[in-house]
Amino acid sequence: NAGVTQTPKFRVLKTGQSMTLLCAQDMNHEYMYWYRQDPGMGLRLIHYSVGEGTTAKGEVPDGYNVSRLKKQNFLLGLESAAPSQTSVYFCASRWTGLTGELFFGEGSRLTVL
Amino acid sequence: GQQVMQIPQYQHVQEGEDFTTYCNSSTTLSNIQWYKQRPGGHPVFLIQLVKSGEVKKQKRLTFQFGEAKKNSSLHITATQTTDVGTYFCAGPLGSSNTGKLIFGQGTTLQVKP
Numbered sequence: 001n002a003g004v005t006q007t008p009k010f011r012v013l014k015t016g017q018s019m020t021l022l023c024a025q026d027m028n029h030e031y032m033y034w035y036r037q038d039p040g041m042g043l044r045l046i047h048y049s050v051g052e053g054t055t056a057k058g059e060v061p062d063g064y065n066v067s068r069l070k071k072q073n074f075l076l077g078l079e080s081a082a083p084s085q086t087s088v089y090f091c092a093s094r095w096t097g098l099t100g101e102l103f104f105g106e107g108s109r110l111t112v113l
Numbered sequence: 114g115q116q117v118m119q120i121p122q123y124q125h126v127q128e129g130e131d132f133t134t135y136c137n138s139s140t141t142l143s144n145i146q147w148y149k150q151r152p153g154g155h156p157v158f159l160i161q162l163v164k165s166g167e168v169k170k171q172k173r174l175t176f177q178f179g180e181a182k183k184n185s186s187l188h189i190t191a192t193q194t195t196d197v198g199t200y201f202c203a204g205p206l207g208s209s210n211t212g213k214l215i216f217g218q219g220t221t222l223q224v225k226p
Contacts, residue, residue: 004142020216029192031211031212033212033213035216040122040218041200041218042119042201042216042217042218042219043156043203043216044216045206045213045214045215048212048213050209050212056211058206058213059206059215083209090155090156095211097145099144099161099163100161100212101146101158101161102146102148102156102158102212102214103158104155104156104157105155106154106155107155
């Protein structure tokens with residue numbers, strides 16, 4: 001039982017390049033989220049999904065796109081990377097109850113030069 | 114917009130001393146969660162508080178939810194080096210039940226042995 005798995009763990013991009021981060025969970029969770037973490041700013045929600053085929057914007061969605069074609073996978077895309085997108089990205093998932101904890105992946109560290 | 118603030122941002126203590134971090138929300142929260150992130154790691158759920166005035170204990174950790182459900186605190190008694198890390202509080206983002214959380218900036222605890 002792997003929980004939430006993110007790939008890749010590390011990536012270096014040049015400004016203007018594109019890439020996709022993959023998040024996979026094996027807990028059959030409906031809800032999935034992408035957060036970014038920057039020093040002194042905690043975790044900020046980029047996009048989220050409440051089920052297969054649905055996505056919605058979070059607090060800081062600009063410059064990112066997402067897709068949830070399969071329930072277990074949530075992809076985060078950067079079409080044209082900018083240095084401001086240098087960050088650690090965390091995927092998380094949870095069940096659909098009124099309350100409940102988030103299960104986080106180990107993170108993906110992205111550097112944009 | 115909705116905000117969750119944590120103080121202090123950093124705390125250095127001698128092993129054996131107590132530690133407290135405070136969390137304040139700009140809005141009333143239906144529940145509050147606490148997470149711990151070890152250096153280089155990912156956030157891990159500690160606890161959830163739901164009721165006004167609720168107090169919960171986990172060994173040396175004591176969590177409180179304010180009467181107005183707008184503030185919370187985490188107190189660690191007799192810190193140990195294993196307590197090192199960043200502690201985040203988080204509450205529901207917005208009013209819809211989609212599990213989205215807004216996080217405080219975190220309090221980073223350093224413990225000197």
